Amino acid sequence: MTGIRLALIAMSGVVATQATALSCLAPDIADTYRAVEAAPEAYVVVKGIFDFPTPPSSATDDINAPLIIRYEASFDGIALTRNGFTAPTNLDVVVTHDCAAAWCGSLVADIDTIAFLERTATGYAITVGPCGGQAFHAPDAAMIRTVEACATGACR
Incomplete structure (x- = not known):
């Protein structure tokens, strides 16, 4: 009886480990605005299109190995001002995909995007x-209004 109990306990640990998955709350644009506004780094909020070649693969044999993918992209669009998205901008951007085990962030090319870009040295x-x-990606009118309101100090 003790052997069976130990085997069941051991198996439950294996099953729990295999069933573990990344669990994320849906990001909220107002929360992101407030976070970057409070950050010590400088950020610019932009709306437009990223263009880049196919990013390097995130394939690895070790799903537990930390993985960072980095490449250059160009951005064409408008920057957020207190008057809304009004400042035309064309930028070169270093994109970093940060991965947690098998899950990596994504940035989509050739689709309208609101992005929070860190201004670095x-x-x-x-x-x-x-x-x-x-x-x-593909922000709706409510998302655009929300981030524009945040720029005027009226972040919900």
């Missing part, structure tokens, strides 16, 4: 993690 950068939050 060498240019602009964005890090997209497995749970998202720095890039909002």
